[in-house]
Amino acid sequence: ELRERACFAPARDRYKIFILDEAHMVTPQGFNALLKIVEEPPEHVMFIFATTEPDKVIGTIRSRTHHYPFRLVPKEVMGPYLEQICEDEHIEAEPGVLRLAMRAGGGSVRDTLSVLDQLMVGAVDGSIAYDSAVALLGFTPDALISEAIDAVADKNGEALYGVIQKVVVGGFDPRRFVEDLLARVRDLLVLTLGGTRAESVLSDDAAAENMDDLRRQASALGLSALTQMADTINATLANMTGAISPRMRLELLAARLLAGREEGVAAVASSSGMPDFAGDSGASAAAESLRGSMAGSRRRTTRDAAGVRPQDSTS
Template sequence: MVTALYRRYRPETFAELIGQAQVTAPLMTALRTDRVNHAYLFSGPRGCGKTTSARILARCLNCAEGPTDTPCGVCPSCVELSRDGSGSLDVVEIDAASHNGVDDARDLRERAIFAPARDRYKIFILDEAHMVTPQGFNALLKIVEEPPAHVKFIFATTEPDKVIGTIRSRTHHYPFRLVPPAQMLEYLEQLCSSEKVEVAPGVLSLVVRSGGGSVRDSLSLLDQLIAGSEGGKVEYDRAAALLGFTHAALLDEVVDAFAAKNSAQVFASVDKVIQTGQDPRRFVEDLLEHLRDLIVILSVGDEAKSVLRGIPADELEKMKTQALGFGLAELTHAAETVNAALTEMSGATSPKLHLELMCAKVLVPSSDQTEVGSLARIERLERRIGVGSGDAASPAASVATVQASTQNATPVTRIGSEKPAGVSAPKAEKITEVSAPAGIGGVTLTQFKDSWPNILTLVNKKSKAAWMVAFALSVVDFAGDVLTLKFMSQKDLDSFKNASGASEVLRGAIMDVLGVQVKFKAQIDAKPEDAPAPAAPAEPAPVKADTKPMAVVEEVEPQDQAPAQEVAAAPEPKSAPEQKSRNSGMADESARYGESLLREMLGAEPMQDKNGK
């Protein structure tokens, strides 16, 4: 016959009590300074140490060397009140759940009159005090208010609000709390070492989660796992099945399928959950917990080990890979969708239906019209074209992608140089290599691309006019403090220059989001029919037939040149200056707004008529 763990390891001093420093410290101080009250009320969740603390307080008060904050453990009173003791005549522990009437209160009042048999005080511990009826409390009221000098009362309850106010006001109230997961995990590890039991990685985390901060519940679960283990080792599979948690392999399978947008695999995993008889709500809870861990890993980085305690290092590396396959916005969208489904599944008649609908919403972010859903769609598009946050873990891979995409790039000329673009095209150098981006303060090209949606959102909040000319821009390169932006046409570049303060708003948004001060360089994706005919070159130019000429416009630093000359204009054919009326600015603004809506919502580009207008 083996004694239960929670009885064998019941604390005998306040120093052994874990997670309740807010109670033990003032109680020990009161004992040291001999300012002990005649009545105490201990409240808190079950299994957090209320009754144990009442027994420890009784030992401290009746110790031969006391009152003291640390009982000696050798005197008759300490021995009788120890975890293996038989109990003391002067310490009466009453179960108030079964002794809650007026007659029981009168009997207690009569017993309190007599002096203690041997010890210093006669101590009454009323466990589950909230079960006492109001009439019973009223019968105790007088003796609790003015007890004899040798009587002490300790009430322990999980529901202090049910204790009548006249009793509460005559006691010192100490609220107990659930034990934090970190302290509980460390305590369970020490206990397993004392018991010489080997526990597989991840098992104690399941025990802590299932115990919910209650020490007694956690020890009971661990005792059950140890009793059912073979060879002195607690296996993860058996622990997950016994405690009702979803196996980590199934969670990894579902999360990987979400990241790969593999609908068949997702719904196959859902069917596996149903066929194995697992509770769908428990599966959704475990999935939400796993997504929360991925968000923490993606947000904190290498410091996640200090937040996610109890997870092995190899499991953390695998979860880091899973997190990089999503992106923060898409992970947030998935977590919010799962959380909403978990709320809707409460009392649902068909939890499987809610589970499948939840999976469909996670797979299709377009169904979410909120800002988080929009950011999730943007992240998915960025990863699809190779500039998403999924490449953030390997900058070399992103550089290689850029190199591959620029091997077939067209010759780049710098507008505003000494020779026109058409003449200098044969001598232009091709972009054949892109070095690893190294921005100011550690900001990289990948970070710029990942933060670009947030930058545009901030621009939209600051200036609608600036956003209308900036939302179609895309980041091409970032080296030193120069940010290269791609314009779809010369008209977009002119709009960017002519818009009042657009460049300053964009520069300020970049400073707010990334904390860097940049200079702009413009790269224009010119149409073949719009480009000027190049002069006959002296030697063949290395230009492929199916490429499109591009133009690059540099911007100088704001302090070196006036703001009006921030982006140098490309040379245009000489023409008579067009006379604009006062309302032409408003017309251009409306045209730009309509054009921006067409481009953003429909992905369309304006066509030119036959006259070139």
């Protein structure tokens, strides 16, 4: 039917345009049926294949089309647009709500508008509360993330496990909490490496009013600790899929974060092949004795291999 309709010239416009949405869902047989008209289309016909997976479109079709990738819309453009929509709809959004909508939309205008529409439906007296938006979208409140980072920086196990308790009791998604924690650590790394010039590339949940706290946390932790935290959190996130006890995963993550520096010292000691006995003088003496014993053992092994035996003292 499409091939038959394409043969007729448009009655009013210059071109007749056919848009195939989700083009990757077309079967190879369907593409083969279109191939002839795509190879030699009439002058008045244009085809647009819209897809999020262009690699699934057969090569004979891709080779006869131009590829125009759509890029994500930056928050500098999306933010004012959402503010204008809220103003036109007489909706007042609390600070941080639109950032949550942009974050949930992932840079897609369509998805962001869908999220904003959901938030508007739940508005009370023409106002969208930040706490309501957090609960609806499933994000972790910034206060909990900041509290967790401060607890790690202060090596305060009681405070960190208190945050985990709030996450579990408050009904927040443990995996989402770990994702948000990793995003915060990423922002701290960016600030540590790039300074004030990096503020423009922070994640969508990094509000301008929280920049002082972000700088303070980045300074308190440092590059080495932040890098190790990012590796630990990322490894935990990869292992949380299908976890039977997410709370236990969170508690183990807290233990690893608190023991991060100790693990670094242990890694350095293990790389030298000897345990670290630098803690006190008695342990240091034991380490020296152990090293001397090992050296003597190596010397005896060498003599034995060469056929030399120590002389008997009675001879």
